[in-house]
Amino acid sequence: MKHKDINCDNCFISKSSVFTVLTDEEKNIIRQNHSCTHYKKGEIIYKEGDKPTGLICLSDGKVKIYKEGVGGREQIVRMAKPVGFIGYRALFANENYIASALAIEDSTVCNIDKKILFEMIHRNTEFASNIIKSLATELGFSNNRTVTLTQKHIRGRLAESLLFLMDTYGFEEDGKTIRVYLSREDIANLSNMTTSNAIRTLSTFASENIISLDGRKISILDVRALGKVSEMG
Amino acid sequence: MKHKDINCDNCFISKSSVFTVLTDEEKNIIRQNHSCTHYKKGEIIYKEGDKPTGLICLSDGKVKIYKEGVGGREQIVRMAKPVGFIGYRALFANENYIASALAIEDSTVCNIDKKILFEMIHRNTEFASNIIKSLATELGFSNNRTVTLTQKHIRGRLAESLLFLMDTYGFEEDGKTIRVYLSREDIANLSNMTTSNAIRTLSTFASENIISLDGRKISILDVRALGKVSEMG
């Protein structure tokens, strides 16, 4: 279910966007060659195996990027927030998507035509450099994650995921509640463990006064302790 | 132990290099701003935490890129072959190295000055595009690996590693012996398992006539079966 003509100016305005290095003229070219789409919570933006048609910029909402592994077991690879790109890896590698994207909240995205994007890369070398830097940073993140997920124990993995969510989405006004509301299953799929173990370990953290739980609301009471658990297990 | 003035023309000549899109003039600029270094088997090229000084191109030899994880446990992130780049991720992300590089065979590398490289990216957009594509491909590889290493069982992980080594380094003249000679420990660190389990599982594969073993020589007798084990466990 897609609604056309929705505002996603966010993508062009935000200072945290890779687009900041574009000239006004270049920004206009992109503006003239983009379309906006809205996705309701739970809707799929693209699926593993699909062919990318352009660059997708998340203007508003939250999106999980996940891969289907052995026996359909899901592994969340990345969590996207506005303003950030989605599906750019496959686009730049000239491959089909190797992961799927799903809106975990109502989300608005901006689609930028592939051809225009590549033109821009050739036109503006600063822009190209920014993309190179983003990809390199993301690759470092992925390499770290590989080691974390394979070597840390359950407690460490979960603690790291909570810190990651905190870093990515920040806190609500109370300064402690993580600004994202995931199911226990999603938390498990982010941390490479079963849902039961995610639930169990979250409860343990709560009983140790490291976090507090209220449904899907997770509040971090002791960042330091959480960091320690993430490091030491 | 580094020896200066060693030939690494390979890096500029090879058609599989990202440098192919450079003009002769650009190639000369790089040639004039490079230095060659030789490393003996077992020598470290750079260590996790070091600051990159330039782009390193592996002209000859074989190199493993690995991270130290929990309790010093090593995870091999990547295996490099000529002609290929090493340590470019940290350079492009403008970070310190997050992994170490070690020559597993006598190796010759070519060091290209950081400043010259970035100039080249700004000069030649085709070159920049190539780098973007390489990074995006590598990121896909890393994401796949994360899922593989966390979800597949020992047999599947080892089978995948053997296929990976086969793809990367190819066969000796006999058409079946993998052209790289790793210790069982390295194979274990590539496959996220203990050395004992690598040894044990290799023996099992040999007893199933999927591979044959002769010291560090590993010959693949049944690629198909190996692929099946990699897929199914």
Add this chain to the structure above:
DNA sequence: TTAATTTTGTGCTGTCAAACATAAATTCTT
């Protein structure tokens, strides 16, 4: 409201792979 479905929570059991122990074979030293 009741029923159905999904999500969350908890205990129990089984198993895969790490950890440990030990020995044989190979490689490196001196």
Add this chain to the structure above:
DNA sequence: AAGAATTTATGTTTGACAGCACAAAATTAA
């Protein structure tokens, strides 16, 4: 060549975590 050190090999023990079963709570549907 003898000894030390490293790598390879194999058996045994242990423990972390998955798998399963089931119950309670929350959400959605009728």
